[in-house]
Amino acid sequence: MISVEHLDLSFGDKQIFKDFSLTLPDYGVTALRGPSGCGKTTLLRVLAGLTCPQSGRVVGIRPQNTAFLFQENRLLPWRTVEQHLTDVLPRDRRNEAPRWLALAELTGEEKSYPAALSGGMGRRLALARCLALGGRPYLLDEPFAGVDPARAGRILAGLKTLDAPVLLVSHEEYILSQADRIIDLDGPPLRVL
Amino acid sequence: MAWSKGLKNFIFSLLPPAFWLGAWQLVALLVDHSVNGRGNELLLPYPATVLTALVRLAGAAPFWGTVASSLGRILAGMIVGTLAGAVLAVLTCAFRLCDRLLSPAIRVIRATPVASFILLILLWTDRNFVPAIIAGLMVLPVVWANLARGIRETDPQLLEFSRAYRFSPPKTVKLIYLPSLRPYFLSAVTTAMGLAWKSGVAAEVLCIPKEAIGTQIYNSKLYLEIPDLFAWTAVVVALSLILERLIRVVLDRWKGGWTL
Numbered sequence: 001m002i003s004v005e006h007l008d009l010s011f012g013d014k015q016i017f018k019d020f021s022l023t024l025p026d027y028g029v030t031a032l033r034g035p036s037g038c039g040k041t042t043l044l045r046v047l048a049g050l051t052c053p054q055s056g057r058v059v060g061i062r063p064q065n066t067a068f069l070f071q072e073n074r075l076l077p078w079r080t081v082e083q084h085l086t087d088v089l090p091r092d093r094r095n096e097a098p099r100w101l102a103l104a105e106l107t108g109e110e111k112s113y114p115a116a117l118s119g120g121m122g123r124r125l126a127l128a129r130c131l132a133l134g135g136r137p138y139l140l141d142e143p144f145a146g147v148d149p150a151r152a153g154r155i156l157a158g159l160k161t162l163d164a165p166v167l168l169v170s171h172e173e174y175i176l177s178q179a180d181r182i183i184d185l186d187g188p189p190l191r192v193l
Numbered sequence: 194m195a196w197s198k199g200l201k202n203f204i205f206s207l208l209p210p211a212f213w214l215g216a217w218q219l220v221a222l223l224v225d226h227s228v229n230g231r232g233n234e235l236l237l238p239y240p241a242t243v244l245t246a247l248v249r250l251a252g253a254a255p256f257w258g259t260v261a262s263s264l265g266r267i268l269a270g271m272i273v274g275t276l277a278g279a280v281l282a283v284l285t286c287a288f289r290l291c292d293r294l295l296s297p298a299i300r301v302i303r304a305t306p307v308a309s310f311i312l313l314i315l316l317w318t319d320r321n322f323v324p325a326i327i328a329g330l331m332v333l334p335v336v337w338a339n340l341a342r343g344i345r346e347t348d349p350q351l352l353e354f355s356r357a358y359r360f361s362p363p364k365t366v367k368l369i370y371l372p373s374l375r376p377y378f379l380s381a382v383t384t385a386m387g388l389a390w391k392s393g394v395a396a397e398v399l400c401i402p403k404e405a406i407g408t409q410i411y412n413s414k415l416y417l418e419i420p421d422l423f424a425w426t427a428v429v430v431a432l433s434l435i436l437e438r439l440i441r442v443v444l445d446r447w448k449g450g451w452t453l
Contacts, residue, residue, distance in 0.1 A: 050357060064359065074354040078372040087368060088358050133358055 002026050002137070002165075007046065007056035016042050017053060018189035026060060026137065029159065029166045031176050034185035040169045041071055043190060044139045047167070067135025069143050073126040075114040081125055082110035088133045096132065103158045104128035105151055119146040124155070137165035149174050214240055238420040246420035247427060255404070262404040263324070264432060267393040270328025274389070275382060277329070278336025285337070286344040295337075303334040311396045320400040324407065328393035332385040336378075343377030344370065379444050383437050390433045 002024040007017040016039045024030055032040045045051040049063025079087060085097040101107050104124040114122055123146050130138065138159075144152035149172070156178050159166055168179070176182055184193040217240050225233035234242060250256050281299070284291040310330055314323050347370055355365040397407020406425050413422035 048357060050353065068357045070350070070354065070357075072350060074350050076351065076368060076372070079368070087360075087364075129358075 002047070002058075002060040002167075004043070004046065004058050005056055007053045009042065009046070009051070009053045015189045016187070017046075017056070020056070020190050022183070022192060024167060024183075025181065026165045028180035029156070029168065029178070031179035031182045032167065032169045032185055033171070033176055033182055034187070034190075036171075038185055038187035039190035040185060041141050043185075044068065044141050044167065044169060047137075048139050061137070065136050067130050067133045067138050069127055069130040069138070069140040071141040071145075073114075073122045075122060075125060077114055079113075080110065081106060081112050081114075081117070084125055084129045085132045088129055100128040100132040103131065104155060120148060120151075123147055124151075127155070131159075131162070135164065137167050138162070140166060140168040142169055142171070144170065144172060144175055153178065235417055235419050238423060242420045243423040243427065246418075247424040250421065250424055259404045259406060259409060260428060260432070262402075263394070263397065263406040263429075266321075266325045266397075266402075266405070267328050267389050268436075270325035270330075270393060271332050271382075271385065271389045273325070274329035274332030275336050275385065278333040278381070279340055281333070282337045282340035282344060285341050299334045299337050302330060303338075307331065307392045307395060308399070311399050314396075315400050321402045323400045324393040324396040324402065324405065327396040328389040331388040331392040335385040335388060336381045339377045339381035339384075340374060343374040347373045375444060379441065382440050386433055386437050386440070390429055394429055 003022065005021050007020040009015075009017040022043075032043070034040050042051060045068075046053055047058060047061055047063075048066045048068040050068065075084065076087075081101070082097055085100055086094050089096060098107065101110065104127055106121065106124055106128060109117065109121065109125075114125070117125060123144070127140070127143050130140065130143075144155070147155070152172070152175060156175060160178075160180075168175075170176055170179075185191065186193050217237075221233065221237045221239045224237045225239075228236070238246075281291075281295055285295050286292070307327065311323060311327055314326050318326065351369050351373070352365070355369050360368065394407045394410065397405040398411045399407075401408045401411055406429055410422055410425050413419065413425060
């Protein structure tokens with residue numbers, strides 16, 4: 001199990017976590033649902049070790065083993081689609097790039113640069129890169145923003161076949177309906193409903 | 194269609210130089226008219242006279258040796274100045290102490306008149322080394338300022354991405370810093386190129402090394418060979434433009450970064 005215990009965090013006057021605790025399963029797809037700005041992204045960032053809480057601790061997760069999908073694509077304009085994947089894959093696993101491109105339905109775009117991709121394709125590339133990196137768990141912040149529902153559904157089905165827990169933030173009902181469990185949140189400060 | 198578009202572009206690219214050559218010809222004509230044909234070559238020679246002088250100089254054996262010597266000196270200064278500027282920019286951004294120590298010193302270099310440096314360095318070292326040192330000193334602050342700004346303005350989101358995706362420091366440099374710095378570097382070296390030539394040739398004029406364009410410019414002034422002065426100046430301008438073009442071509446190829 002993954003758990004966060006007694007987290008406290010504020011940015012200036014805004015308190016994001018106030019003695020916040022939560023236990024998450026370390027298998028399957030868990031979706032976090034809540035209004036914008038309630039602290040879902042910050043929770044993922046804390047789990048990934050990208051944001052340090054002022055107090056409290058995270059148990060059952062090693063930040064250096066996670067794969068984090070940022071809310072923004074953060075693509076490199078000077079790298080091709082294929083290079084985005086080979087850049088994060090270790091040398092002995094570079095032949096896996098086509099597999100991740102296929103999962104994100106980007107086969108055929110290997111030589112394209114991010115500027116030539118649509119918004120949805122850019123998001124899928126960022127997701128494919130995160131999946132190629134590999135992690136336990138995958139921490140995905142709005143992975144299907146801008147992706148059409150049918151395609152998002154197929155990619156999520158592919159995600160569920162991975163042998164790693166997935167924790168994702170989403171607002172889309174069609175995504176939430178396919179998750180193994182949903183945790184409803186509200187805030188700030190963040191709290192479980 | 195493609196060739197007619199190419200021809201059109203070629204003609205358009207010739208228009209600005211043709212305009213300025215025409216303006217030069219017109220002003221030279223006015224000068225010639227005002228001095229009644231007596232010595233206008235001392236004030237402003239015609240473009241054709243300068244071209245004749247250039248062809249005559251280029252036909253003589255020492256010309257190419259002189260050009261190669263000046264080119265070697267300026268390029269050496271440019272390369273050393275660029276490398277030093279880059280290293281100092283990294284140190285400035287990496288260590289606050291280096292920033293505090295280096296920033297005022299480099300600003301002093303930037304503000305000091307080039308003539309003061311030329312005369313001081315002439316006192317300290319061999320005259321043949323002065324142009325390269327001066328060119329390097331003029332290039333260094335430009336490269337330093339541009340690259341330091343570029344490093345500081347590298348997208349923090351991409352740097353956070355590189356940490357989250359466990360990029361090693363060399364990989365972060367190759368995949369994020371270097372491509373991000375490309376426009377800053379291009380701007381720095383194209384500006385620095387002009388400065389290097391200006392200051393390097395000025396140093397040659399004051400120091401009179403054995404084989405140098407600056408020495409030839411000094412001699413042209415001394416013997417009132419004004420068309421030769423114009424011709425040597427044209428050589429400097431041409432070399433500077435060719436090198437700038439070469440740098441742009443190299444950096445355009447580098448745009449995609451490297452495959453690791």
